Amino acid sequence: MTKPPSLNSSIPEQTACYHCGEPCPDKSISREDKFFCCEGCRQVYLLLQENDLCVYYDFDKNPGIKAKGRFTSSRFAYLDDELTREKLVQFNSGTQTNVTFSLPQMHCSSCIYLLEHLHRIHPGIIKSQVNFQRKEVFVIFDNQQITLRKVVELLAFIGYEPRISLEDSISKKPGKFDKQRLYRIGVAGFCFANIMMLSFPEYFSSGIIEQKGLKETFSWLNLALSLPVLFYSGSDFFVSAWKGLRQRFLNIDAPIALAILVTYGRSYYEIISGHGAGYLDSGSGIVFFMLIGRWFQDKTYDSFSFDRDYKSYFPLGVTLMGTEGERNIPVTRLKKGDHILIRNEEMIPSDAILISGQANVDYSFVSGENTPVTKSCGELIYAGGKQVGSAIELEVTGSVSQSYITQLWNNDVFHGKKNTEKSFIHPWSRYFTVALFTVAALTGIYWMLHDQSRLLPALSSVLIVACPCSLLLSATFTYGNMLRIFGKNRMYLKNAGVIESLAGVDTVVFDKTGTITSNKASLVTYEGTPLTPKEEIALQTIARQSSHPLSKIIADWLPGAEGRISVVEGFREYTGKGVEATVNGLPIKLGSAHFLNQFHADCLSSDTGTHVHIMVNNTHMGRFQVSNQYRDGLKELIGSLKQEKYRLYLLSGDNDAEKDNLKVIFGPATTLAFRQDPQQKLEYVKSLQDQHRKVLMLGDGLNDAGALMQSNVGIAVSDNTSQFTPACDAILDGSRVQNLDNFLSFAKSGKRIVTISFILSILYNIVGLSFAVRGLLSPMVAAILMPASSISIVLLVTLLSSVMARLKGL
Amino acid sequence: MSALFILIGISILVAGGFLAAFLWSVKSGQYDDDYTPSVRMLFDDDKPQEIISTLKPLIKTK
Numbered sequence: 001m002t003k004p005p006s007l008n009s010s011i012p013e014q015t016a017c018y019h020c021g022e023p024c025p026d027k028s029i030s031r032e033d034k035f036f037c038c039e040g041c042r043q044v045y046l047l048l049q050e051n052d053l054c055v056y057y058d059f060d061k062n063p064g065i066k067a068k069g070r071f072t073s074s075r076f077a078y079l080d081d082e083l084t085r086e087k088l089v090q091f092n093s094g095t096q097t098n099v100t101f102s103l104p105q106m107h108c109s110s111c112i113y114l115l116e117h118l119h120r121i122h123p124g125i126i127k128s129q130v131n132f133q134r135k136e137v138f139v140i141f142d143n144q145q146i147t148l149r150k151v152v153e154l155l156a157f158i159g160y161e162p163r164i165s166l167e168d169s170i171s172k173k174p175g176k177f178d179k180q181r182l183y184r185i186g187v188a189g190f191c192f193a194n195i196m197m198l199s200f201p202e203y204f205s206s207g208i209i210e211q212k213g214l215k216e217t218f219s220w221l222n223l224a225l226s227l228p229v230l231f232y233s234g235s236d237f238f239v240s241a242w243k244g245l246r247q248r249f250l251n252i253d254a255p256i257a258l259a260i261l262v263t264y265g266r267s268y269y270e271i272i273s274g275h276g277a278g279y280l281d282s283g284s285g286i287v288f289f290m291l292i293g294r295w296f297q298d299k300t301y302d303s304f305s306f307d308r309d310y311k312s313y314f315p316l317g318v319t320l321m322g323t324e325g326e327r328n329i330p331v332t333r334l335k336k337g338d339h340i341l342i343r344n345e346e347m348i349p350s351d352a353i354l355i356s357g358q359a360n361v362d363y364s365f366v367s368g369e370n371t372p373v374t375k376s377c378g379e380l381i382y383a384g385g386k387q388v389g390s391a392i393e394l395e396v397t398g399s400v401s402q403s404y405i406t407q408l409w410n411n412d413v414f415h416g417k418k419n420t421e422k423s424f425i426h427p428w429s430r431y432f433t434v435a436l437f438t439v440a441a442l443t444g445i446y447w448m449l450h451d452q453s454r455l456l457p458a459l460s461s462v463l464i465v466a467c468p469c470s471l472l473l474s475a476t477f478t479y480g481n482m483l484r485i486f487g488k489n490r491m492y493l494k495n496a497g498v499i500e501s502l503a504g505v506d507t508v509v510f511d512k513t514g515t516i517t518s519n520k521a522s523l524v525t526y527e528g529t530p531l532t533p534k535e536e537i538a539l540q541t542i543a544r545q546s547s548h549p550l551s552k553i554i555a556d557w558l559p560g561a562e563g564r565i566s567v568v569e570g571f572r573e574y575t576g577k578g579v580e581a582t583v584n585g586l587p588i589k590l591g592s593a594h595f596l597n598q599f600h601a602d603c604l605s606s607d608t609g610t611h612v613h614i615m616v617n618n619t620h621m622g623r624f625q626v627s628n629q630y631r632d633g634l635k636e637l638i639g640s641l642k643q644e645k646y647r648l649y650l651l652s653g654d655n656d657a658e659k660d661n662l663k664v665i666f667g668p669a670t671t672l673a674f675r676q677d678p679q680q681k682l683e684y685v686k687s688l689q690d691q692h693r694k695v696l697m698l699g700d701g702l703n704d705a706g707a708l709m710q711s712n713v714g715i716a717v718s719d720n721t722s723q724f725t726p727a728c729d730a731i732l733d734g735s736r737v738q739n740l741d742n743f744l745s746f747a748k749s750g751k752r753i754v755t756i757s758f759i760l761s762i763l764y765n766i767v768g769l770s771f772a773v774r775g776l777l778s779p780m781v782a783a784i785l786m787p788a789s790s791i792s793i794v795l796l797v798t799l800l801s802s803v804m805a806r807l808k809g810l
Numbered sequence: 811m812s813a814l815f816i817l818i819g820i821s822i823l824v825a826g827g828f829l830a831a832f833l834w835s836v837k838s839g840q841y842d843d844d845y846t847p848s849v850r851m852l853f854d855d856d857k858p859q860e861i862i863s864t865l866k867p868l869i870k871t872k
Binding site: 055109112113116129130131132133134179182183186187190193194197198211214217221 | 814815818821822825826828829832833836837841842843844845846849850852853
């Protein structure tokens with residue numbers, strides 16, 4: 001490999017922006033001894049300095065978020081609309097308003113500091129409180145001094161633009177369910193511990209307590225303490241078992257509910273009739289342990305949302321151009337024929353025809369492609385893109401839900417629950433229940449023939465001791481621990497069921513752009529007449545000035561002119577087309593083929609959007625080609641997936657320009673499909689499933705949403721996990737795509753761990769049953785056996801899953 | 811030995827107190843966010859200058 005001579009070392013160390021840490025193009029923007037990459041960042045710094053908030057910069061190095069400058073005045077105008085405001089705020093007393101915003105940009109302790117000191121920037125804000133894990137800020141403000149719109153504008157100005165969507169605001173109910181769970185665990189724990197303590201005297205005195213009345217006191221206290229466990233803490237098990245039975249399905253909660261009922265029934269009978277002390281300690285213990293197990297398994301990632309659709313991503317309001325001027329309306333009220341105004345960085349909410357202005361649409365959220373597309377007047381623009389550049393006027397061709405991209409959500413896949421297969425634990429629990437009843441019946445028949453007085457005690461002991469709680473615990477703790485290990489490796493699963501689905505996958509479907517290519521790194525190649533250093537410097541200077549992403553990539557790629565001052569004259573940018581200027585006396589034009597043809601009848605062939613042509617002194621020098629770079633380790637990943645006998649497919653929305661490169665990576669046997677629209681992707685996955693394949697889909701943008709939903713496991717790949725991700729089963733950080741093979745084999749080993757612990761728990765059950773069938777199960781044996789088996793199984797599965805993770809390189 | 815009965819009663823009351831404390835802490839939202847408060851306590855007080863100026867005379871008189 002030949003490398004350009006010392007490309008990296010020749011660049012003098014760049015100054016990082018004091019605010020956001022991005023490299024500064026030059027040292028022209030500064031304040032005292034601090035340098036900034038742009039005026040926006042300096043503005044934010046000045047605001048913080050003015051309010052004595054510079055501690056912000058002490059917690060973390062360059063903590064800021066690259067500022068986008070002051071927003072156009074009416075960007076958030078829709079927040080002045082009474083209806084919209086009512087939906088967003090939680091409480092409004094007339095003078096005070098409480099509202100919670102979702103701020104996905106929050107990333108460090110400096111963010112917490114700044115967001116909790118908003119009252120120093122504006123006196124109208126009374127209080128602001130951050131919940132870092134949910135990435136939310138709760139704000140109380142004074143209506144007289146500041147409006148909701150002003151609060152949002154302030155947040156947006158300092159870099160934390162709230163994610164405001166109707167979908168999110170509607171579902172913003174506090175997690176009451178989760179608290180109920182904690183209450184249940186607390187009550188069960190309290191009752192269990194006290195029952196245990198009150199049962200000890202009985203065990204240690206082998207059932208004889210001399211003090212008159214003491215034994216009865218213990219028993220009746222135990223009975224009283226067990227009531228809340230039975231009726232409050234354990235009620236979920238009964239409800240779930242009942243629901244299962246009503247649908248003629250024996251779920252794992254059914255044998256558990258039965259065991260709880262028998263345990264309590266027999267104990268109450270013994271206490272009330274004065275025969276003994278019962279098994280209330282074991283009975284409450286299993287409820288307590290199982291509640292903890294479920295809570296542990298279901299502890300999920302608060303800040304992620306796995307079921308967003310386009311509604312949580314589209315804007316709330318849009319500027320309507322009416323006869324009486326501009327006015328803001330909610331997007332839901334848009335109808336065919338409306339004229340709308342879309343400003344810089346605003347999203348196009350529905351399919352529309354361009355009427356006036358320079359449309360330069362960034363579809364990165366839809367397709368993962370980060371190069372904006374230029375459209376001219378009269379062309380149809382699809383919804384979901386963001387306008388980059390000056391404002392444009394559009395005529396809407398249909399309502400929001402009828403757009404090309406949003407139509408996908410009318411598909412049946414999005415209605416009703418995803419057809420997740422029933423866990424393999426359920427058949428196990430069915431066999432278990434059948435076996436249990438067989439043993440119980442045999443025991444019953446035996447004692448019926450031999451000694452009828454021991455029939456009932458033996459029968460109930462069998463049902464008590466053979467509770468499948470250790471079965472349930474082994475699965476919940478294994479999967480709970482695996483979820484945490486996955487999370488540590490930046491793969492965030494929706495729930496434990498996804499692990500089992502992952503283990504069952506035999507087909508992997510990839511999306512191209514944004515999934516197996518990286519949005520951060522780009523590959524630049526130059527073809528044409530070699531450039532002189534002088535020309536390179538001139539090109540870099542002019543490319544730096546342009547706001548187009550391609551120019552930025554090219555400027556970064558060209559060897560440096562840092563620190564040198566170039567004289568730029570006559571700089572002009574044609575949004576989405578190109579730039580021209582005279583640098584150090586050298587007239588340069590940089591842009592698309594179409595753009596350069598206007599100046600020179602060179603008749604450059606019109607090509608795809610990733611070519612940038614150069615003209616120096618009115619002669620065509622050559623072109624840069626910017627292509628996406630495949631992620632590191634992709635080839636190794638594909639190789640190892642093939643070795644594991646996974647069937648691989650690639651579905652790309654792009655043209656087949658990259659076909660040859662992809663053939664090399666994926667090999668000749670892999671099916672590569674290009675120019676797939678969202679609907680086709682969905683159908684493709686469905687056709688694979690019709691061949692009884694279990695499909696894993698990796699995608700990133702809205703255009704993969706249908707396929708992600710249809711697949712058995714849909715993984716959304718995201719380079720920035722705070723960004724929008726479509727509905728999916730798991731969110732995977734882009735830098736970890738190469739570990740996919742490890743994730744899959746780890747998921748498979750999870751099933752093995754659960755099986756091992758099942759066998760162990762069955763051994764425990766055999767020991768317990770050997771006591772029970774003979775009618776010898778004393779409360780003490782039960783009290784030792786049950787917690788011992790539960791705790792040893794929890795320890796075993798936690799240890800095994802951690803060891804497995806290490807073996808798989810996670 | 812009747813003291814035993816009283817002691818059992820007291821022990822359950824004490825334990826009940828802890829249960830009540832736990833339920834209250836859940837209800838008042840102490841388990842909602844277990845990260846942010848750990849960072850928040852590191853921030854300096856709002857107006858350190860004012861505190862110093864109120865403390866100074868106290869130190870001098872000693």
